[in-house]
Amino acid sequence: MVQRITEETFETWKHLRMNKSSFFLPEQGSTIAPDVDSLFYFIFTAAAIIFLIVVITMALLVWRYRRRSQEAGLTPGKDHNLKLELLWTIIPTILVLITFVWGFKTYLKMNVVPRDAIEIKVTGKKWMWIFDYPNGTNSLNELIVPAHRPIKLLLSSEDVIHSFYVPGFRIKMDVLPNRYNVTWFEAAGEGEYDLFCAEYCGTGHSRMLGKVRVLEENEWNKWLEEGALKVNENMPLPELGKLLTEKKACNTCHTHDGSPLVGPTFWNLFGHTVELSDGSTVVVDENYIRQSILDPMSQVVAGYNPVMPTFKGLLRERELDALIAYIKTLKAEDK
Ligand code: CUA
Secondary structure, three states: OHHHHHHHHHHHHHHHOOOOOOOOOOOOOEOOHHHHHHHHHHHHHHHHHHHHHHHHHHHHHHHHOOOOOOOOOOOOOOOOOHHHHHHHHHHHHHHHHHHHHHHHHHHHHHHOOOOOOEEEEEEEEOOEEEEEOOOOOEEEOEEEEEOOOEEEEEEEEOOOOEEEEEHHHOEEEEEOEOOOEEEEEEEOOOEEEEEEEOOOOOOOHHHOOEEEEEEOHHHHHHHHHHHHHOOOOOOOHHHHHHHHHHHOOHHHOOOOOOOOOOOOOOOOOOOOEEEEOOOOEEEOOHHHHHHHHHOHHHHOEOOOOOOOOOOOOOOOHHHHHHHHHHHHHOOOOOO
16 A cells, blocks of 8 residues: 555656756756655655644644633643544654655665666775776776766775765765775766765865766767876876876875885975986986886886886876976975
8 A cells, every 4th residue: 555655656756856956956967866856855845744734733722722811711621632643643654654665665776786787996085086997997086977877886995984975866875994885876867967075084075076977878988998088188287196196106105295215205306316226326307207107127216125116008198297297396495
């Protein structure tokens, strides 16, 4: 019975709420969004109607049974009304059951990943999002997906708890260290949606923002082939370089604040002369940095172990330029 009522209410409300965005909720960007929204509006409307009934009745009763004069005495007490009690027990019970069945169905829909979903690895990290696609391409802070295809997200964190939140898709999932979480969505059409971190994760939390870009499937395939090249196209070189030092894990061995680690620091490096392990000296310029990234063993700085892996084939030209540009910015202010 409840099942049937739920079905019917659900269908009616779903069709009522097919518009794009509303006063309360952002644009419906995923296939699950209409389900979530219609349930929200159902609960909201029921609550609003109950609120009005309770408040209006209360006001009327207060008015009707107010004490009219000093001599009038008290209104006789009323202790039982079977009809009323049945009414306010049965109606809320039905409402709660509808909400439960409806909510549970939507919950299942949101949590059972379709078999043919494309899996994308999401890594949260202070303070950025890294996306790894099936073919090995990756992107930073911008998730690129095809429209009308289920996308499975496998989420984990490299440090603290983050939370992956795309209001337009009505999905939010915790991103935990040492553990994988899963969520999925299917974008209802092409467009761009905001991505937020919804768990306070430190100083950069409010800047841990991203975008979800939904492309037409062929375009997405083309993008995958070209890789993340376009994603970083508009980013200034030094900024991209800075991101790359984290993304490519340069910062595991090189600091940018002057302290030595496994390798020399990037701080105040550019333009200075360094001594190499073979006793010769070299000025750190664009060519030296480039060669050190692509062929690290050729010019090892004295006092450091030759342990750096080559990044040949792992960095695009523009990414090399970006790293060089970033290292150039790491210098003391001219006095
Ligand atoms: Cu990551 Cu807040």
